[in-house]
């Protein structure tokens with residue numbers, strides 16, 4: 001272990017001791033974990049190596065706890081620098097983010113990219129570079145004019161028979177290409193009253209038969225809140241289809257638990273629009289998450305964004321699609 005890695009370890013441990021949890025979504029507490037032990041086989045070799053290097057006081061049960069992943073996500077250049085060598089361009093860009101889409105990467109997803117070369121596909125989707133700072137005249141902060149199609153907070157109603165309900169602006173990891181970066185990671189959460197106003201809008205608009213639950217990432221909400229949302233929407237008779245847009249199985253597969261899946265299956269017909277961009281995202285953990293969802297009868301699709309230099313060639317895209325089919329996406 002080199003000096004930098006040792007420092008990273010100590011700092012993360014101190015971070016937990018101090019209970020630094022200001023930027024997390026669900027409730028969290030301060031925990032001190034025992035040494036990694038006999039659960040090594042429960043994670044991939046890559047995750048295991050990452051845990052040993054940077055979270056040596058953490059056991060695999062904690063690593064596999066989605067709340068632990070959120071509490072320990074990487075949100076600053078300093079934290080990232082302790083586990084990976086950033087280029088000058090990446091470092092400078094991180095300092096200039098200010099009011100732009102924030103940095104946030106789960107330890108799990110970082111374990112896939114921390115030792116990759118600059119320009120590697122998954123690294124480019126999470127670590128900002130100076131290209132992100134170039135805004136051309138033709139670009140708009142809100143390219144789909146979602147703000148203009150929003151009759152009440154949280155609802156985007158552009159097509160007659162379907163509506164988007166943006167229930168949270170929080171994601172476990174922020175994708176640098178996010179089309180909703182004008183609001184994601186910045187706006188606060190909807191209040192309870194705003195949720196009720198949104199439900200009322202959906203109740204009154206009987207032409208809406210399909211609701212896409214989006215954000216941010218809805219699966220960062222806890223099960224109780226999520227179930228309240230689903231049951232409330234299911235009580236509206238004219239809504240036939242519920243779809244959840246989420247990147248969780250890709251960036252935080254630990255969130256797909258038996259409890260979550262057994263709750264979701266009560267709200268069929270339910271679809272999940274997943275969000276895969278590259279075949280390297282199809283890990284053992286991600287496969288397990290997709291298979292659990294598919295076993296619960298949830299229809300899975302991938303909203304794959306075409307990204308220059310990341311997946312815009314036929315062999316990468318073919319590989320991704322073939323791999324997704326093997327996990328019933």
Ligand code: SF4
Pocket residue numbers: 170171173174175177178179180181184215216217246247275
């Ligand atoms: S998960 Fe979706 S909403 Fe969140 S940053 Fe990525 S693209 Fe944007």
